[in-house]
Amino acid sequence: MAGSALDRVETDKPYEALAVTGKAEASAGSPIIELAQLTKTFDSSGQKVVAIEGVDLAVRPGEFVTLVGPSGCGKSTLFNIVSGLLDADTGGKIHFKGEERQGKELLGTVSFMPQRDLLLPWRRVIDNAVIALEVEGMRRKEAREKAQVMFQEFGLAGFERHYPHQLSGGMRQRVALMRTFLFERDLMLLDEPFGALDALTRVMMQRWLLGIWQRHRRSILFITHDVDEAIFLGDRVVVMTARPGRIKLSREIDLPRPRDPHVTTTPEFLAIKADLMEAIEEESMKSFMSQDERG
Ligand SMILES: Nc1ncnc2c1ncn2[C@@H]1O[C@H](COP(=O)(O)OP(=O)(O)OP(=O)(O)O)[C@@H](O)[C@H]1O
Ligand SMILES: [Mg+2]
Numbered sequence: 112m113a114g115s116a117l118d119r120v121e122t123d124k125p126y127e128a129l130a131v132t133g134k135a136e137a138s139a140g141s142p143i144i145e146l147a148q149l150t151k152t153f154d155s156s157g158q159k160v161v162a163i164e165g166v167d168l169a170v171r172p173g174e175f176v177t178l179v180g181p182s183g184c185g186k187s188t189l190f191n192i193v194s195g196l197l198d199a200d201t202g203g204k205i206h207f208k209g210e211e212r213q214g215k216e217l218l219g220t221v222s223f224m225p226q227r228d229l230l231l232p233w234r235r236v237i238d239n240a241v242i243a244l245e246v247e248g249m250r251r252k253e254a255r256e257k258a259q260v261m262f263q264e265f266g267l268a269g270f271e272r273h274y275p276h277q278l279s280g281g282m283r284q285r286v287a288l289m290r291t292f293l294f295e296r297d298l299m300l301l302d303e304p305f306g307a308l309d310a311l312t313r314v315m316m317q318r319w320l321l322g323i324w325q326r327h328r329r330s331i332l333f334i335t336h337d338v339d340e341a342i343f344l345g346d347r348v349v350v351m352t353a354r355p356g357r358i359k360l361s362r363e364i365d366l367p368r369p370r371d372p373h374v375t376t377t378p379e380f381l382a383i384k385a386d387l388m389e390a391i392e393e394e395s396m397k398s399f400m401s402q403d404e405r406g
Contacts, residue, residue, distance in 0.1 A: 141209060142169035143298050143330045144193065144221075149203035150355075151188050162188040164355035166203075170298065175324060175331045177341035179391060180351030180359075181398035186334045187226050189356070190300045193332075194223040208297075219247075222294040226302040226334075228287040230275040236286055237262075237271040243294035258293055264323070265289045281312045292323070298330045305340070314372055317343060325369065338391065339375055342366075342383055350390045353398035360390055 149166040152159055163185035170176050180186055191197040193205065195217030205212050207220055222243075230239045240261075241254035249257075262268045265285045275283055284304055291299055304320075305313045317340060324331060335341050341348045342364055350359045364383060366374055374380050 140172040142206070143172045143174075143208060145169040145204075145206040146189075146193070147204040147206075149189070149192060149205070150200045151185065151192060151197065152200055161355040164357055166356065166358055168349065168358060168361075170330050170332060172297070172330055173328050175333065175344055175346045176349060177333045177335055177345035177347070178349050178351065179335060179338060179341050179387070180356060181353050181391075181395045182336070183398065184351045184354045184394070185356030186351060187302055190223065190225075190302050190332070190334065193217065194221055194300060195219070220296065221298040221300055222291045222296040223300045224287050224291040224302060224304055226306070228283050230283055230286060232275055234274075235271065236267065236273050236275065236278070239275065239286055240290045240293060243290060247294075258289070261289055261293065265292075266319070280307050281316065284308065284316070288320075292327070296329070298332070301331060301333045303334050303336065306336070313337075313340070318372060320344070321368075321370065338384055338387055342380060342387070343370060343372070343375060348383075348387060350387060350394070353394045353401065359394060362387065 146166055146168045150164050151162045153162055154160075166185075166189060168176075178186055178189075188197065192199045195212075195215050198214040199205075205217065207217065212220065231242070234242075237255055237258055238251070240258045241249075241251065244254040244257065245251060259271065262271055265288065267282060267285055267289065270278065270282065275286070278286065284307070288301070288304055291301070305316050308316060321344060333341075333344060335344075338348075345364050347361060347363050349361045351357065352359045362383070366379060366383075
């Protein structure tokens with residue numbers, strides 16, 4: 112794709128060293144992405160909706176940031192802006208690795224798993240996994256070889272030639288995640304990647320994702336409605352307000368890693384959860400009341 116935004120992407124991976132150096136040094140780097148005063152107003156048939164307002168957020172190299180907030184507060188909108196699919200209102204700024212980027216200039220700089228898995232039903236699993244590589248100009252044969260080695264790690268070995276409808280919901284989500292991983296960028300945006308899973312599968316997927324993150328150590332921004340998930344996964348949990356979405360609070364999660372699933376029953380975990388729940392419930396209530404007013 113000569114001349115496209117994808118060509119501007121840096122291919123070096125200076126942050127991989129963080130896989131061994133860990134969080135303390137990850138914190139020391141300048142942000143991989145920095146959002147300043149991002150606002151987005153939608154105008155549908157003359158009706159203006161301010162989805163997010165004045166959002167400031169920075170993610171450090173190698174950091175795992177989880178984002179929670181009431182339904183409709185603008186989380187997916189924020190991801191659509193950061194991935195370059197949507198323009199923010201004028202006035203806000205985005206710096207990616209220290210360089211200012213706007214709108215479509217951001218396309219291809221991050222890997223993005225949207226809220227719906229968007230697998231193409233007519234493509235086999237392996238060909239769904241390599242779509243982004245093909246869009247970048249890689250030949251399908253080479254892209255398939257690159258993907259093939261990841262099937263084992265993503266628990267999908269033997270399903271390469273299946274079609275999406277032949278997979279379970281959890282497997283489809285792993286294919287979508289694998290596709291996001293194959294599009295190697297230092298920042299990944301994951302929008303409720305485990306949203307449709309039962310509690311047990313979800314816990315297994317969380318452990319598995321942490322394992323993968325610890326090996327590859329990319330920066331991750333992860334949206335979830337599940338507070339336990341947000342705390343268990345995150346170096347930091349960011350809570351958004353009811354719409355228009357602003358950053359309500361940002362809380363470091365200093366639970367040691369690697370994290371055992373039993374950490375969720377410890378007093379430390381429960382104390383963090385109680386604090387966060389209070390903030391989240393306050394915002395959910397506002398969101399609920401404003402829906403009530405609209406009838
Ligand atoms: N393309 C669009 N055109 C008009 N309004 C939109 C558009 N996309 C989102 N919105 C509005 O912006 C607000 C935020 O939507 P968004 O999808 O970002 O919320 P969310 O926080 O991701 O919600 P959920 O947790 O339910 O996924 C909503 O009021 C929604 O109706
Ligand atoms: Mg959403």
